[in-house]
Amino acid sequence: MPNPTDSEDQRIQPTAADSSESFKDILSQFEQSHSHKPRNEEGSRRIEATVVTLTPDSILLDIGFKTEGILPLTALRPGETVRPGDKLLVSVKGRDPEGYYEVALGKISRPIDWPSLEQAFNEKATIVGTVTAAIKGGLSVDVGVRAFMPASRSGVRDTAEMEKLVGQEIRCRITKLDVTEEDVVVDRRVIAEEEERATKERRYSEIQEGETVRGTVRSLADYGAFVDIGGVDGLLHVAEISWSRVNKPSDLLSVGQEIEARVLKVDPEKRRISLGMKQLLPHPWDTAAEKYKQGERVRGTVSRLADFGAFVELEPGVEGLIHVSELSWSKKVRKPSDAVKVGETVEAVILGVNVPERRISLGLKQALGDPWIEAAKNLTIGSVIEGPVVSITKFGAFVQIAEGVEGMIHVSEISAEKRINHPQDVLKVGQTVKAQVLDVDGAKRNVRLSIKQMVPSSLDEYIAEHKEGDSVTGRVQQVNGGVAKVELGEGVFATCRMVEEAPTKEEKPAAAKPADLSSLSSMLQSRWKSGASPIAAKPDASSAGQIRSFRISKLDPASKKIELELARK
Numbered sequence: 001m002p003n004p005t006d007s008e009d010q011r012i013q014p015t016a017a018d019s020s021e022s023f024k025d026i027l028s029q030f031e032q033s034h035s036h037k038p039r040n041e042e043g044s045r046r047i048e049a050t051v052v053t054l055t056p057d058s059i060l061l062d063i064g065f066k067t068e069g070i071l072p073l074t075a076l077r078p079g080e081t082v083r084p085g086d087k088l089l090v091s092v093k094g095r096d097p098e099g100y101y102e103v104a105l106g107k108i109s110r111p112i113d114w115p116s117l118e119q120a121f122n123e124k125a126t127i128v129g130t131v132t133a134a135i136k137g138g139l140s141v142d143v144g145v146r147a148f149m150p151a152s153r154s155g156v157r158d159t160a161e162m163e164k165l166v167g168q169e170i171r172c173r174i175t176k177l178d179v180t181e182e183d184v185v186v187d188r189r190v191i192a193e194e195e196e197r198a199t200k201e202r203r204y205s206e207i208q209e210g211e212t213v214r215g216t217v218r219s220l221a222d223y224g225a226f227v228d229i230g231g232v233d234g235l236l237h238v239a240e241i242s243w244s245r246v247n248k249p250s251d252l253l254s255v256g257q258e259i260e261a262r263v264l265k266v267d268p269e270k271r272r273i274s275l276g277m278k279q280l281l282p283h284p285w286d287t288a289a290e291k292y293k294q295g296e297r298v299r300g301t302v303s304r305l306a307d308f309g310a311f312v313e314l315e316p317g318v319e320g321l322i323h324v325s326e327l328s329w330s331k332k333v334r335k336p337s338d339a340v341k342v343g344e345t346v347e348a349v350i351l352g353v354n355v356p357e358r359r360i361s362l363g364l365k366q367a368l369g370d371p372w373i374e375a376a377k378n379l380t381i382g383s384v385i386e387g388p389v390v391s392i393t394k395f396g397a398f399v400q401i402a403e404g405v406e407g408m409i410h411v412s413e414i415s416a417e418k419r420i421n422h423p424q425d426v427l428k429v430g431q432t433v434k435a436q437v438l439d440v441d442g443a444k445r446n447v448r449l450s451i452k453q454m455v456p457s458s459l460d461e462y463i464a465e466h467k468e469g470d471s472v473t474g475r476v477q478q479v480n481g482g483v484a485k486v487e488l489g490e491g492v493f494a495t496c497r498m499v500e501e502a503p504t505k506e507e508k509p510a511a512a513k514p515a516d517l518s519s520l521s522s523m524l525q526s527r528w529k530s531g532a533s534p535i536a537a538k539p540d541a542s543s544a545g546q547i548r549s550f551r552i553s554k555l556d557p558a559s560k561k562i563e564l565e566l567a568r569k
Contacts, residue, residue: 051086056230069103074198094168121174131165147184155189199231204268217257225249240276243317284317289355302344310336320360329404371404376442382558386434397423407447416452458491470552494562
């Protein structure tokens with residue numbers, strides 16, 4: 001039975017002036033203009049009823065009337081059960097708002113005199129009375145004598161519903177009894193509240209974790225829905241509604257909607273029941289291993305963002321994570337929101353699938369293509385690039401060559417005219433520069449660039465004016481291990497392997513003369529005094545400072561190298 005709220009109590013509660021009037025005065029006023037209605041005698045006899053079916057909180061009975069009777073399960077004794085076809089002795093009390101006859105086990109007593117009223121009052125027993133009229137502030141009830149029921153204790157919400165009780169037999173309890181003044185006050189709402197508490201107690205003990213129940217959505221909150229599952233409420237948390245992410249319950253549910261759910265947890269002490277709807281559906285991860293393979297392309301919707309990456313819903317209940325490092329080939333991405341937005345549909349490549357941990361790693365940049373593949377084809381040593389300076393460090397500046405590809409200009413490669421202490425002394429972020437490619441390392445994704453190589457030098461001019469085979473003159477700077485460093489001009493240096501030509505075949509050594517023993521003796525004596533070799537060593541073919549003639553054997557404009565060989569005499 002519906003219970004009025006506190007605000008409703010205040011709406012139909014008599015005023016202070018009204019409450020000061022005695023029930024005898026109110027009844028006297030009413031009897032002047034109304035005639036007494038005959039009492040319904042249905043409750044005076046017992047009927048053998050047959051159990052038709054059971055609901056979560058009631059028993060429907062065939063009582064021989066056109067409409068079935070309804071008996072609360074709380075009317076049964078603890079541990080007592082019934083099944084369809086069982087016979088029960090009941091008495092009819094009246095009708096409920098849905099038209100069923102309300103019945104009670106056996107016969108509820110109707111007081112017939114003041115002593116029986118006093119006994120019922122002292123024992124707080126439930127008695128039967130008939131509503132005879134709606135009067136000021138409440139109802140007039142015949143309980144053997146005329147009694148008053150305040151509107152707030154009638155168990156109905158407004159005056160219209162109170163009018164419907166007139167002529168009906170109801171159960172109530174005496175809350176005030178004054179024999180001298182013949183003043184009796186009864187309460188119908190307390191009976192309904194006790195039955196509701198008993199129903200809840202029984203339901204909390206009956207409901208088992210894991211069972212499937214049907215219920216009606218009673219109210220919605222941001223964190224979940226409260227569902228009436230037969231006299232008690234269960235909480236359906238927003239995370240347990242669907243395998244897909246639900247922002248708020250009202251997106252999928254509405255008040256009054258009937259649903260099926262699984263009981264996840266029952267806490268009788270705290271009177272809490274946790275429900276879940278998604279548990280009645282197959283878990284999408286059960287087939288994820290078959291559907292998602294490493295290396296495949298997938299499409300999904302960005303469901304949420306975190307500091308470390310973006311979550312993408314591939315299907316209800318299955319999400320993949322794009323780590324922030326996998327969002328773009330560019331170094332500009334510092335947080336996921338720089339690359340993607342919640343609700344955006346993206347295409348990604350599956351990097352890994354971990355079914356036991358229910359994780360899928362995704363890569364967004366892999367779906368866009370690796371810019372280094374094209375860079376490796378297009379960037380060659382000696383080629384010239386143009387791009388903006390994207391960042392500066394103390395050791396150099398980074399220049400964007402293409403989306404996701406950057407090259408580094410070391411501080412020593414910025415200027416050939418002067419020494420640069422810090423790149424920011426010459427360059428600024430955003431400045432567009434031209435630079436020459438010195439080296440490309442695709443494995444390490446490194447490109448070395450140089451600005452100073454773009455400025456023509458004396459070496460560049462020399463190389464441009466000469467070709468392999470040309471005869472040139474140069475000064476030997478130094479000789480090391482048979483290789484000489486030769487200066488061809490100011491700032492122009494080359495290398496030469498210093499190998500003298502052997503005598504030609506036509507040249508014949510002079511005929512050997514007979515040994516001059518006196519000369520040999522003088523030579524040995526001289527060596528003993530000076531420490532020199534008995535045969536004077538032939539001076540070096542070339543030494544530092546000599547100017548000699550050479551022939552250009554190799555010119556390499558890309559690496560700016562010149563190799564020489566000694567000119568033939």
